[in-house]
Amino acid sequence: QVQLQESGPGLVKTSETLSLTCGVSGYSIGRGAYWAWIRRAPGKGLEWIGSIYHTGSTYYNPSLESRLKITIDTSKNQFSLNLSSVTAADTAVYYCSRGDPFDYWGQGTLVTVSS
């Protein structure tokens, strides 16, 4: 059974960098597949943040691209999200998922951006 688990700080200060990692078990990410980050802000719907292929090729939401970096570490079977210069608008539950489509999801982690 494929399982994903997000980890990282639950509170980030305004203008700093949000960093999350998604650990994957039950599937070797080096085998293939796309891996994605998705978020849901309070009172809003799901928003695709970006995806990474096992080779390292990345695909980003243009609205976040200038602040976004997604990386993959096949040796640790995990992938990561870095979102810089965060504001309150980045407060959301962040999910990692196996794409395409998104068949397995992590439990989600709430990240609050506050000064």
Place this chain on the structure above:
Amino acid sequence: DIQLTQSPSFLSASVGDRVTITCRASEDISSYLAWYQQKPGKVPKFLIYAASTVQSGVPSRFSGSGSGTEFTLTVSSLQPEDFATYYCQQLSNYPYSFGQGTTLDIK
């Protein structure tokens, strides 16, 4: 970028009802469409891919149809556990996008 518009945004229905949610794409996405269900405080659940293929383990009362720019998700006989928010998502082109969601609640 491809925009997805779901209708209605809110839907009240009763147990046993048949309900249909529509998802319209701003351009032709062939059958590159998926549907998800999300309950409050829970993780989204993957329901349907390729517009009409029901994911393993999903009850047969869920079905999807459509291609091109218009798609539907139908629940043939609503059960209490089906009251949730439903999202469509296009996988035709990056950037991927979701519809705004349809909240289905109990009448």
